[in-house]
Amino acid sequence: MLREKSEAVDHSSQQEETEEGESAQAKPRQQSKKEENKIEGASTWEAETTEAGNEPSTLPEHTLEGISVEDIPPFLSSVCESVNSSAQNINLSQAISHDVNLHEAMLLCPNNTFRRDPSARYAEAQEPSLQLNSHTNPEQATPAMSLPPVDNQMKNLTSQDLLYDLDSNIFDGINLMSLATGFSPLEVSQLFEEPDSGLSLNSSYNSTSLTNSNSYCIYNGTVGYNNDLQSLCHDLGAVGGCYPEPHKHCHMDHRTIVGFHGSLECQQVFHDHTYHLQSGVPEPTSESFTWSGKSQKISGCLDNPDRNLSRDEQRAKALHIPFSVDEIVRMPVDSFNSMLSRHYLTDLQVSLIRDIRRRGKNKVAAQNCRKRKLDIILNLEDDICNLRAKKEALKNEKTQRNKAIGIMRQKLHDLYQDVFNRLRDDQGRPVNPSHYALQYSHDGTFLIVPKEMVSQKGSPKERRN
């Protein structure tokens, strides 16, 4: 994993170099800094390891008690080499814990983003979209008039579901309102881009919540409080053909039909209207109506319907924008443009609508972005934990190897002493180990060589050079 990580970083930086030649040239400082980090990391690690251990790296290359490794008996040499080579195989320089900053991690490890439970992450990332797109996914259309039970199925409903399922009563209401406002039912239904909205003249408007006085209703896509249906129509005849958006009422009506047959007061409405509010204004989000301890907000809402509106909703209302903020944001660009072209709108209105759309899109994007960033941070924290554990394991391994080297060194020393204790010169006197050294040749013979000669010949390393 450690290796993977550093390789990933290296690979990414290589990619930067190859794919972004210009930017690579433009960012020499950044790259050199990365390399500095690597080098720094390596030196730090090595310094740490040598500090902690008994200088193992110097043992194989230099003489032990006056005997070089190449000079010791083959069986000991092989033991020492095995200890040494295994220590080298650890490749401690690869175990450097890079100082990876978050920005680099986000840039260099894009795949990391979804490393932590990708499915959940995907679901998370889609969460805002789910809220907002709950009306727009055409793939989930269900047969007309099939009203799913509630809640769970409701979440899967799309706008077309809702429309298909819509009781024709609602569109009857639209017809009535359209007649009253001068808008044709066709225009209204076009807003949904429904080829056949299933309009029925037999429907009755009062089957919906709109007929309930003192109930929450949706105005310009927001949750508001209306004392009467009349309040919905107070802007008739405004510029842009503004009237209280029958189609939005349809949304609400349908939801009411599907999930809220009973009392409508303070019920959760399945719109995501979490737009910013002016200071001190409670948000009319669904949470506002469901979370405990938020009843004050509800009562606040009851007092002042307009205060429930987000800024954009208030602006939209002020300019008599004939669409809901929700729609403006969620609508595909083609529908959006055709919608704009179908309605006579002032420049100010068009400008506001585009602003509303931009802000709405960006709000969702910001939410997704923050979730991704959070994921990256969590993944990096995981990496830190794993690397720390790995570092600890390597430390322990190193300690064990140092102990083994110490034991070998002691054995070699004892053997050396034993050999010299048995050696006698021509006069039968013991050979002084401080003046002589044992030197083995490749054919298995050994010589007792004065140490001056050994030093003249130089250490094996020097001889190689």
Added chain:
DNA sequence: AGATAATGTCATCTC
């Protein structure tokens, strides 16, 4: 009342 988290918005960049 101040600290911190959460959220919205804008500017800018990239695709």
Added chain:
DNA sequence: GAGAGATGACATTAT
């Protein structure tokens, strides 16, 4: 070139 998405930075609001 327009639009959408991503993201840093900042402001505002909530806790």
